[in-house]
Amino acid sequence: MIQRQRSLIRSRSLTTLGFLSPGLGLLIVFVAVPILLTAWISLHQGSMAIPYSRMRWVGFSNYATIFEQPIFRTALLNVFLYSLANLVIILPLSILLGLFLYQAQVYGRNVLRTVLFLPYMIPTVAVAIVWGYLYEPQYGPLNEILSWLHLPAQGWLGSVHEAMLSLVILNVWQTLGYYVVMVVAGLTEIPQEYYEAAALDGAGWWRRHWSITLPLLRRTLAFVFVILTINTLQVFDPVYVLTQGSPVNSTDVAAYEMYITAFNYGQAGLASAMAMVMLAIVLVLSLLQLRLFRSL
Structure with missing residues (x-):
């Protein structure tokens, strides 16, 4: 009897391992191995054009070098500001639009979800090209609309003070619908009986959502918060297509700085060190955010 139970457990374990092995294999090949290789390169000096065996060991000097560079510190600051601006705008909008599309009696709300x-x-490259035309300072539609309203034309991507905000607006337009769908999915798991009981007790709209919706939507909001942070910290495409870090490095971000360091300057070790620093930052921020939401 005991042997039969052991064989059954062993058979189930092997079956589980068989189902998991393709996914685990892909994760190892396309995630774990590149991370380990990047970490190894970050401790060496050499270009992307030479074999790994010819790279010279330099230890942690690449990490010291990148933090001594003002351009990398500026890129880190820019990407943090970009991420923070997106969080401040997208998170409240996704909650409000999610509530509107889920609870309001709106005709064609499924169509609205699809459009969003x-x-x-x-x-993203196609979106960036289109928005580059919209932001065109002389004949772009946005400045044309401002002229109709008798408002001064804006520099948009050509302005030091407006270029980063222009990239934030682009990202909000493109990604807001994704996070709204996530919020709507979370709202579907909240029993309607809670709202009905609160309404019978005299709770208003604000009170119901403050005391019922937000606490029960905590896991969904944690997911949105973490994914939004990760996605914005690794922004690259719109910067590469539209600004290349200009004007005056006001839109230079960490991912773009990695790219030009590796492929324009041929310094694979420095670029890999930048990548590992960003990986560490993303991991720490993600863990802190998850811990924060669990404690709420």
Whole structure:
């Protein structure tokens, strides 16, 4: 009897391992191995054009070098500001739009959800090209609209003070629908009986959502918060297509700085050190955010 139970447990374990092995294999090959290789390169000096065996060991000097560079510190500051601006705008909007699309009796709300989600399906490069035309300072539609309203034209991507905000607006337009869909999915798991009981007790709209919706939506909001932070900290495409870090490095971000360091300057070790620093920052921020939401 005991042997039969052991064989059954062993058979189930092997079956589970068989189902998991393809996914685990892909994770190891396409995630774990590149991370370990990047960490190894970050401790060496050499270009992308030479074999790994010819790279010279330099230890942690690459990490010291990148933090001594003002341009990398500026890129880190810019990407933090970009991420923070997106969080401040997208998180409240996704909650409000999610509540509106889920609870309001709106005709064609499924169509509205689809329309909101569609920009997320468009490649970021294509979105950036279109918005580059919209931001065109002389004949762009946005400045034309401002002229109709008798407002001064804006520099948009050509202005030191407006370039980063222009990239934030682009990202909000493209990705907001994705996070709204996530919020709507979380709202579907909240029993309507809670709202009915609160209404019978005299709770108003604000009180019901403050005391019921937000606490029960905590896990969904934690997911949105973490994914939004990760996605914005690794921004690259719109910067590469539209600004290349200009004007005056006001839109230079960490991912773009990695790219030009590796492929324009041929310094693979420095670029890999930057990548490992960003990986550490993303991991720490994600763990802190998850811990924060668990304690609420």
